[in-house]
Amino acid sequence: MDEFQSGEETSFVVDEVSNIIKEAIESAIGGNAYQHSKVNQWTTAVVEQTLSQLTKLGKPFKYIVTCVIMQKNGAGLHTASSCFWDNTSDGNCTVRWENKTMYCIVSAFGLAI
Amino acid sequence: MEEFHPHNDEMTFNAEEAHSIVKECIEGILGKVDYNHNKVNQWTATIVEQSLTHLVKLGKTYKYIVTCAVMQKSGAGLHTASSCFWDTTTDGTCTVRWENRTMNCIVNVFAIAVVL
Numbered sequence: 001m002d003e004f005q006s007g008e009e010t011s012f013v014v015d016e017v018s019n020i021i022k023e024a025i026e027s028a029i030g031g032n033a034y035q036h037s038k039v040n041q042w043t044t045a046v047v048e049q050t051l052s053q054l055t056k057l058g059k060p061f062k063y064i065v066t067c068v069i070m071q072k073n074g075a076g077l078h079t080a081s082s083c084f085w086d087n088t089s090d091g092n093c094t095v096r097w098e099n100k101t102m103y104c105i106v107s108a109f110g111l112a113i
Numbered sequence: 114m115e116e117f118h119p120h121n122d123e124m125t126f127n128a129e130e131a132h133s134i135v136k137e138c139i140e141g142i143l144g145k146v147d148y149n150h151n152k153v154n155q156w157t158a159t160i161v162e163q164s165l166t167h168l169v170k171l172g173k174t175y176k177y178i179v180t181c182a183v184m185q186k187s188g189a190g191l192h193t194a195s196s197c198f199w200d201t202t203t204d205g206t207c208t209v210r211w212e213n214r215t216m217n218c219i220v221n222v223f224a225i226a227v228v229l
Contacts, residue, residue, distance in 0.1 A: 036190055043194035051196045062204070064178060064223045066195040073189035076150055080157035081180035082165045085225075090176070109178050111225050 010060060012091030012110040017054065021065075021095040021106045024049040034071045034101040043067045046106060054108065064109040071102050085111055126175070126205030126224045131168060135179075135209045135220050138163045148185045148215040157181045160220060168222065178223040185216055199225060 028045040032038070046067045054063050070077055083092065089112035097104045142159050146152070161179045168177050184191055197206065203226035211218045 034190070039190065039192040040194075043192050044196075047194045047196035051198055055198050062197075062199040062225055064195065064197045064199070064225075066180060066193065066221065068182060068191065068193045070184070070191045071189040073187055075187035075189040076148070076153065076185040077182065077191070078153040078157050078184075079180065079182040080154075080161045081178060082158075082161035083176075083178045084165055084169050085176040085178070092178075107180065109223070111176055113228065 010112065011089065012061065012093075012112075014091060014093045016057070017093040017108050017110070018095055020053045021050050021093065021108060022097070024053065025095065025097050025104055025106060029069070029099075029102075029104060033099075034069075039069055043069055046104070050106065050108060054110070059110075060113045061110040062113060063111075066107050068105045069102055070104075072098070072100070077103070079105065081107065083109065124174075124203050124226055126203070126207075126226075128205055128207040130171070131207040131222045131224070132209055134167045135164045135207070135222060136211070138167065139209065139211045139218055139220060143183075143211070143213065143216070143218060147213075148183075153183055157183050160218075164220065164222065168224075174227045174229065176225045176227055178225075179220065181218065181220045183216055183218045186212075186214070191217070193219060193221075195221065195223075197223065 047065045050065045092109040094107045160181045207222045209220045
């Protein structure tokens with residue numbers, strides 16, 4: 001009996017996810033300057049686009065995507081995350097992006113079902 | 114034949130319980146201090162680690178993700194959003210916002226049920 005093993009289908013591929021996130025950021029806030037009235041829309045657009053592209057990959061994963069946008073103003077921002085999961089199958093990927101007026105940090109976590 | 118029905122409490126995320134666990138952790142670590150650039154990394158790491166340890170001690174069959182952001186108060190705008198693709202009946206999230214005179218702290222807890 002042949003067993004079809006497809007290792008690629010069931011692991012969290014960091015590079016693939018990183019590209020998805022970068023595209024989502026570029027398309028949502030690419031050429032824009034920080035604008036208080038639009039930021040809520042932007043963070044929502046980034047997480048939603050990222051999540052829908054991730055689910056389109058069709059892998060048996062649950063996903064969590066978080067996005068932080070901060071105006072460049074000299075303030076310090078520190079973030080940390082800690083995860084209790086299965087090291088062999090779960091993974092995460094964080095993308096840091098900036099332009100002249102703001103920072104954007106997107107984290108995607110994938111947990112195997 | 115009797116059917117054994119598993120206790121539902123074990124498989125739903127109790128957001129209030131998580132909220133108070135995290136709040137205590139933040140208070141314990143940031144309660145009496147002002148923003149200090151040299152120490153912030155230590156603080157965020159300790160907050161996530163302690164919160165995670167307490168959550169795991171609850172003994173439920175969940176995977177957890179805890180994230181923490183600490184920002185100096187300086188008038189800058191900060192916006193965060195998160196989106197999750199999971200099982201809405203068993204998985205859940207909880208966010209704790211805390212602040213003092215010199216900084217803002219936001220901790221997110223995501224809990225994913227493990228199906229054995």
